[in-house]
Amino acid sequence: MTALQQAAAGAVYDRGYRPYSGPRGGRREATLALWRLSVRRALGLRRPWRQKVFPWTLLGLATIPAIVNVGVAWVIRNNPVEMAGFEFITYRDYVGVSTVLILFVALTAPDVVCPDRAQRVLPLLFSRPLTGVDYVAAKVGAIFFIVFGFSFLPQVVLFVGQMLVSEDGALKYFTDHAEVLWQVPIAVALLALLYAAVGVALASLTDRRIVGGVAIMGLAFVTSAVAGIVVDASQGEGTPLAVIGIFFVPLDLRDLVFLGHLHPVDSGLSGVEGGGLIAIVAYSVYVIAAFSLLLYRYREVDL
Amino acid sequence: MHPASSPPMLRAAGLTMTYPNGVTALAGLTVDVPRGSVGLVGANGAGKTTLFRLMLGLMRPTHGVLEVAGHRIDSDPVAVRSRLGYMPEHDCLPLDQTAADVVSSFGELAGLPARAARQRASDVLDLVGLDEARFRPVGGFSTGMRQRTKLAQALVADPELVLLDEPTAGLDPLGREEMLELVGRLAGFGISAILATHLLDDVQRVCQNVVMVDRGHLVLAGPIDQLMQTTGYMRVEVDGRDDAVPALAQALAGHGVTTTPVDDHHIDVDTQVHGDVTFDLVRDAVADLGLRLYAVSTRHRSLDDVFLQEAYR
Numbered sequence: 367m368t369a370l371q372q373a374a375a376g377a378v379y380d381r382g383y384r385p386y387s388g389p390r391g392g393r394r395e396a397t398l399a400l401w402r403l404s405v406r407r408a409l410g411l412r413r414p415w416r417q418k419v420f421p422w423t424l425l426g427l428a429t430i431p432a433i434v435n436v437g438v439a440w441v442i443r444n445n446p447v448e449m450a451g452f453e454f455i456t457y458r459d460y461v462g463v464s465t466v467l468i469l470f471v472a473l474t475a476p477d478v479v480c481p482d483r484a485q486r487v488l489p490l491l492f493s494r495p496l497t498g499v500d501y502v503a504a505k506v507g508a509i510f511f512i513v514f515g516f517s518f519l520p521q522v523v524l525f526v527g528q529m530l531v532s533e534d535g536a537l538k539y540f541t542d543h544a545e546v547l548w549q550v551p552i553a554v555a556l557l558a559l560l561y562a563a564v565g566v567a568l569a570s571l572t573d574r575r576i577v578g579g580v581a582i583m584g585l586a587f588v589t590s591a592v593a594g595i596v597v598d599a600s601q602g603e604g605t606p607l608a609v610i611g612i613f614f615v616p617l618d619l620r621d622l623v624f625l626g627h628l629h630p631v632d633s634g635l636s637g638v639e640g641g642g643l644i645a646i647v648a649y650s651v652y653v654i655a656a657f658s659l660l661l662y663r664y665r666e667v668d669l
Numbered sequence: 670m671h672p673a674s675s676p677p678m679l680r681a682a683g684l685t686m687t688y689p690n691g692v693t694a695l696a697g698l699t700v701d702v703p704r705g706s707v708g709l710v711g712a713n714g715a716g717k718t719t720l721f722r723l724m725l726g727l728m729r730p731t732h733g734v735l736e737v738a739g740h741r742i743d744s745d746p747v748a749v750r751s752r753l754g755y756m757p758e759h760d761c762l763p764l765d766q767t768a769a770d771v772v773s774s775f776g777e778l779a780g781l782p783a784r785a786a787r788q789r790a791s792d793v794l795d796l797v798g799l800d801e802a803r804f805r806p807v808g809g810f811s812t813g814m815r816q817r818t819k820l821a822q823a824l825v826a827d828p829e830l831v832l833l834d835e836p837t838a839g840l841d842p843l844g845r846e847e848m849l850e851l852v853g854r855l856a857g858f859g860i861s862a863i864l865a866t867h868l869l870d871d872v873q874r875v876c877q878n879v880v881m882v883d884r885g886h887l888v889l890a891g892p893i894d895q896l897m898q899t900t901g902y903m904r905v906e907v908d909g910r911d912d913a914v915p916a917l918a919q920a921l922a923g924h925g926v927t928t929t930p931v932d933d934h935h936i937d938v939d940t941q942v943h944g945d946v947t948f949d950l951v952r953d954a955v956a957d958l959g960l961r962l963y964a965v966s967t968r969h970r971s972l973d974d975v976f977l978q979e980a981y982r
Contacts, residue, residue, distance in 0.1 A: 392747065486757070493832075
């Protein structure tokens with residue numbers, strides 16, 4: 367029987383098993399793969415459209431101030447009077463806008479860790495060449511990457527847009543504002559690291575996504591409210607207790623990066639001796655505590 | 670294919686695992702397990718899951734040495750893990766992903782490049798019979814399909830050894846048959862398998878070797894054929910006299926052969942002492958006694974018999 371006749375007769379071929387002889391990575395590749403899968407999950411990629419709506423809407427919202435600023439400047443670029451009176455949002459201010467990304471963390475941090483425990487996927491993950499450290503690095507890294515990206519991209523839009531509409535020309539704008547090229551990445555990286563570490567650490571305490579999300583938002587609201595009360599009670603003199611506002615501590619570090627000192631009005635630590643150092647110590651304690659909790663949670667996996 | 674002339678797939682020497690709460694799950698387990706399909710059998714609490722945990726490097730033994738494919742677990746558990754596939758007993762799959770995504774993801778997590786992982790996922794899903802359903806979410810799968818998906822993710826990185834924890838649990842008879850058929854084919858692919866189960870029939874059907882553990886102790890280990898032979902006996906059916914069975918028993922006892930009467934016409938004859946010579950002894954005794962010999966069948970004991978005999982001896 368010819369091959370054509372066999373095909374016409376609907377022959378079924380058992381292709382058997384083909385061993386794999388290609389490249390095979392170790393821990394680093396496995397960690398990168400877990401990071402990639404977590405990023406994909408957080409952004410809703412290869413998932414139903416409903417999972418895509420929130421992250422991409424949030425990215426759009428985070429970029430709106432930059433687009434509006436650049437757009438207005440573009441419209442009035444030929445009117446020197448209006449242009450002189452128009453105030454762009456500053457790069458420093460824009461880092462503050464990124465605090466809205468705590469919403470994103472509250473939604474996605476539980477989504478990338480809770481199902482692993484709830485659906486008992488962890489034993490399978492840890493049967494791969496992965497350790498608890500790798501798992502934590504991949505999960506925190508995924509959220510960090512997205513928060514950083516969503517904070518950084520609008521700043522890029524703002525920078526490029528302002529270059530293009532600058533009266534003095536793009537090159538002059540670039541050279542005059544070259545310092546933001548290192549200030550912005552550092553400031554948003556500090557914000558993204560704390561948000562990702564604390565968000566994933568809180569989410570790791572529960573199997574249920576909704577509980578994890580509520581816990582993150584609850585921590586954000588309660589700590590910021592308490593910090594607001596103690597700062598108000600200090601009657602403008604500032605208080606070390608302002609660091610209770612855990613998700614606003616990165617903004618003090620932002621000021622250290624952009625201004626070299628705490629902002630006299632915006633920071634609850636301004637007026638406190640050694641306020642900058644207190645902010646750095648508080649930030650470090652929060653991040654170290656979050657990672658310690660995560661490493662403890664994933665030190666051992668039960669089959 | 671993996672080389673056959675390599676070290677034992679699993680070597681345990683004095684392996685002891687005592688949990689912080691004082692429970693000793695494994696007590697000085699010493700065993701060499703060859704490549705191929707191996708049944709790890711024992712009742713609940715025998716130490717099977719603990720042995721899997723140790724093999725996966727998820728915890729360290731209290732004492733002793735454990736090697737998988739010639740590599741000591743305690744020196745580099747991650748490297749050992751990259752040679753293993755693991756199929757847990759419980760549900761463990763992300764329910765909102767398609768089978769293709771799940772299996773290729775676990776291929777990537779085993780260190781395969783993304784493109785190779787996708788290709789391998791396609792191949793192994795085809796192999797386990799899920800080629801038509803690969804783009805459906807796992808959450809909509811039946812128990813049998815989920816078991817196949819779990820097996821596919823264990824195989825996707827072409828491991829040297831797969832650890833299968835109760836692979837037929839929860840399956841209907843047809844699903845069980847199909848799963849056992851798949852497991853039975855693994856040795857032919859060059860993939861060794863350790864099948865942890867309390868269903869001795871499953872082991873008897875698809876494994877060449879068995880390791881029996883009970884309350885952390887090794888009961889026995891070896892090739893199943895050999896175990897069945899050395900612990901077997903023949904059943905003899907005779908007639909011709911009212912006391913045919915007692916007479917034959919007495920005659921064989923004179924040659925040091927142990928027998929167990931079954932009824933007036935059947936007697937079980939132990940073949941452990943004399944081996945095949947026992948057949949000659951039975952033939953001669955029947956002839957000398959003037960009995961009619963209707964049947965001689967080599968009746969192997971089941972693994973259940975072996976386990977019960979050895980574990981509670």
